[in-house]
Amino acid sequence: MKTAHKTRSEMIAETRAKLIAAGRKAFATVGYTNASMDDFTAEAGLTRGALYHHFGDKKGLFESVLAQIDQEMSSRLDAISAKAKTRWQGFLDENIGYVEMALEPEIQRIVLRDGPAVLGDPAQWPNANACISAITRNLAALKEEGVIRDIDPEAMARLISGASLYAAQWIANSDDPGATSKKAVKAFRGLMEGLLVDGKRAS
Amino acid sequence: MKTAHKTRSEMIAETRAKLIAAGRKAFATVGYTNASMDDFTAEAGLTRGALYHHFGDKKGLFESVLAQIDQEMSSRLDAISAKAKTRWQGFLDENIGYVEMALEPEIQRIVLRDGPAVLGDPAQWPNANACISAITRNLAALKEEGVIRDIDPEAMARLISGASLYAAQWIANSDDPGATSKKAVKAFRGLMEGLLVDGKRAS
DNA sequence: TAATTGACATACGTAGCGTATGCAATTATT
DNA sequence: AATAATTGCATACGCTACGTATGTCAATTA
Secondary structure, three states: OOOOOOOHHHHHHHHHHHHHHHHHHHHHHHOOOOOOHHHHHHHOOOOHHHHHHHHOOHHHHHHHHHHHHHHHHHHHHHHHHHHOOOHHHHHHHHHHHHHHHOOOHHHHHHHHHHHHHHHOOHHHOOOOOHHHHHHHHHHHHHHHOOOEOOOOHHHHHHHHHHHHHHHHHHHHHOOOHHHHHHHHHHHHHHHHHOOEOHHHOOO | OOOOOOOHHHHHHHHHHHHHHHHHHHHHHHOOOOOOHHHHHHHOOOOHHHHHHHHOOHHHHHHHHHHHHHHHHHHHHHHHHHHOOOHHHHHHHHHHHHHHHOOOHHHHHHHHHHHHHHHOOHHHOHHHHHHHHHHHHHHHHHHHOOOEOOOOHHHHHHHHHHHHHHHHHHHHHOOOHHHHHHHHHHHHHHHHHOOEOHHHOOO
């Protein structure tokens, strides 16, 4: 007969997972500074003792939460670009996907707002922001293939993700998200088409 | 004989100014959360009592500090665009000026890093809206003059200011702000040139 | 079965925020 | 001019939340 108990390492993993989940929820809803460690650890049936043991401090847990979210975003974006027929199309789709993810409150709060304030520049995060590096790789490849003009991929990736983020927030806060979304996506496409080499431009 | 004393309202204004100055300095050097109200009010020869009286709470003082900095940035940007020969050049200079301000540590810390975490989405700040409408007007005029392609001015203004803001944050958080700034400005120029009608493009 | 490790809880000290209250100086009232 | 009302700011207090130091019990190992 098998033991009904879980093995010790399973228990530990479960505790870590519970803490990450509880922290993630608290960070997303009330923000990093307003999230009380006593409160959300209790909500997970634990205490701050467990948190300090596994993550060192509040910031340490936040890093783990961020890493988890980052990974999820990354795989979602990969799935989007994998579907596209051309690299250029995949690039466009991926960015629009990013805009849509930036609409999610959890991502807005944890990744885009509190993240930089707590941990500094996303590029220096332990799991370097996967989204930006994905855009960077795409731009580099597109440049290599002669599809877009000669620009610095990383710098352009930053500008583009900033534009996406702002577009998302504009949409999120607008009275008519549907209509605003249409305008934003069209303008975004226009901005991106400006990167194409002359021969490939439509307008 | 005239009284050596200042009038009461002058004293009050002076107190407010002292608090704003002390807070600004503390926020700039150690950051919002690490700035102890007891410490920096004492440094101004006052107590937290004065702060609560005038600004309600720590966040209230932060808003006032931010408003002051915003105003300074705004007038600097006006001065920049006033100097330009053409509207297009003024448009470029103003945006690049904004990106370059991100090199200043005080702006880095207060406006770009702590600001969003403490007060929320920068797009909703009063000054950001003023900035966006300025860009929108510029874009509309440039379109009218046939300098740039046919795009929705407001939507594009949002994207551009998002790109600028993100570029600024990238610079603010980078290890070598000088070098990063160069890359960012160049990429930004490239992105903007994509908006020009075909005949006016250099690349 | 005795010893040891380690996962997690408990207990304590401290810093910092917000509020309630106090006071003194200015302004208003008669 | 004398008293009353206002208010700018300080003082005092309680509370929350963080970090550390220590305790404890289960699981592993010898």
